[in-house]
Amino acid sequence: MNKKTPAASYQTATVERGDIENNVTAVGILQPFQYVDVGAQVSGQLKRLKVKVGDKIKKGDLLAEIDPAVYMSKLQESIASLDQLKAQLKMKEAQLLLAKQQHSRNEELLKNDAIAAKDAEITGAGFKTAQAETDAIKAQIKQSEAAVETAKTNLGYTKIIAPMSGMVVSLTAREGQTLNANQQAPVILRIADTDTMTVWAQVSEADVTKLSVGRDAYFTVLGQSKQWDGKLRQILPTPENINNVIFYDALFDVPNPRQELKVQMTAQVFFVIEKSEDTLVIPLSALQTPDKKGKGKGKGQKQKKDGQAKSKQVKFTVRILKQDGTPEDREVTIGVMNAISAEILSGLQEDEIVVTGTASAQNKKGGLGKANKGGKL
Numbered sequence: 001m002n003k004k005t006p007a008a009s010y011q012t013a014t015v016e017r018g019d020i021e022n023n024v025t026a027v028g029i030l031q032p033f034q035y036v037d038v039g040a041q042v043s044g045q046l047k048r049l050k051v052k053v054g055d056k057i058k059k060g061d062l063l064a065e066i067d068p069a070v071y072m073s074k075l076q077e078s079i080a081s082l083d084q085l086k087a088q089l090k091m092k093e094a095q096l097l098l099a100k101q102q103h104s105r106n107e108e109l110l111k112n113d114a115i116a117a118k119d120a121e122i123t124g125a126g127f128k129t130a131q132a133e134t135d136a137i138k139a140q141i142k143q144s145e146a147a148v149e150t151a152k153t154n155l156g157y158t159k160i161i162a163p164m165s166g167m168v169v170s171l172t173a174r175e176g177q178t179l180n181a182n183q184q185a186p187v188i189l190r191i192a193d194t195d196t197m198t199v200w201a202q203v204s205e206a207d208v209t210k211l212s213v214g215r216d217a218y219f220t221v222l223g224q225s226k227q228w229d230g231k232l233r234q235i236l237p238t239p240e241n242i243n244n245v246i247f248y249d250a251l252f253d254v255p256n257p258r259q260e261l262k263v264q265m266t267a268q269v270f271f272v273i274e275k276s277e278d279t280l281v282i283p284l285s286a287l288q289t290p291d292k293k294g295k296g297k298g299k300g301q302k303q304k305k306d307g308q309a310k311s312k313q314v315k316f317t318v319r320i321l322k323q324d325g326t327p328e329d330r331e332v333t334i335g336v337m338n339a340i341s342a343e344i345l346s347g348l349q350e351d352e353i354v355v356t357g358t359a360s361a362q363n364k365k366g367g368l369g370k371a372n373k374g375g376k377l
Contacts, residue, residue: 010327010355015280022273024207027267028200030264031199036191038063046176049174057165071151074154173188195256204246217270219269229254236251286354315331320348
């Protein structure tokens with residue numbers, strides 16, 4: 001008779017029911033879903049800064065004021081120039097009326113040969129000149145009115161108004177600072193909508209092809225065990241080269257109503273490639289070489305309704321320990337696999353014992369190795 005191999009010579013694990021997931025991991029940074037840099041459109045001294053970092057503001061709130069003295073003077077100067085031109089227009093209109101009357105009178109006299117043609121021509125030229133001068137003044141008035149509107153607009157720009165609702169997340173200017181807006185608008189502060197945060201995850205070029213828009217994603221942050229869930233919204237087409245490694249930015253959004261998530265937090269990100277819940281799971285080390293007869297017979301990946309890929313079904317061989325402690329090879333069908341565990345679709349029952357390896361001499365003295373638990377990473 002063949003001698004039975006004792007159970008103590010194997011490392012084993014129990015077939016358990018649990019969840020399993022295959023995912024792509026990445027490191028990400030939290031950024032506001034929407035933000036705007038608020039700058040000055042006119043130059044001058046920052047007279048008042050009415051907000052501080054962390055303040056909640058609404059669209060239309062007054063954020064800061066630039067000294068308006070210079071712009072008030074320019075507005076008054078423009079208004080005075082406009083008034084002067086309007087007075088000149090009245091004078092030119094009176095001169096035009098007189099020239100028109102003289103021209104009309106001389107035209108009648110010329111018909112009756114009461115005056116020389118030369119005199120009629122002079123009054124006619126004077127009428128046309130007065131008419132052109134009136135039109136010129138009207139054009140200058142339009143130009144001056146535009147100057148007044150520009151001066152009013154520039155005066156209004158001395159009050160910095162919030163263009164959106166949100167939180168003040170940074171200040172780059174201080175009261176008393178002189179701002180120069182002649183070449184580029186100087187930034188005073190940044191407003192961000194932190195009620196929704198966007199995760200910017202850097203995914204390596206080796207993994208980015210596994211991702212698609214709409215795929216489930218989740219992340220955790222340092223110091224917290226809470227998990228935030230979302231769906232992949234966008235993969236930016238332009239890569240970033242970091243130490244000669246190519247990464248792509250993958251973006252997804254998460255609500256942040258309680259303001260638990262902060263700007264620039266580091267996130268450990270997981271993109272779900274495939275998963276299975278409440279299924280039979282064994283350690284990956286229990287799998288032996290795929291059965292040659294069954295290899296390649298499994299169905300290819302299919303797309304589930306939730307956007308996650310359905311795993312290929314591949315046949316492997318595992319070794320189980322029967323109740324009498326003797327091993328037996330059995331063919332199993334595998335579903336989802338990751339670096340630690342594998343899903344069993346058929347071939348095993350819950351609580352059966354599978355062999356994961358041969359125990360060392362030291363382990364032989366101590367009996368069976370401790371069972372490994374399979375499940376979600």
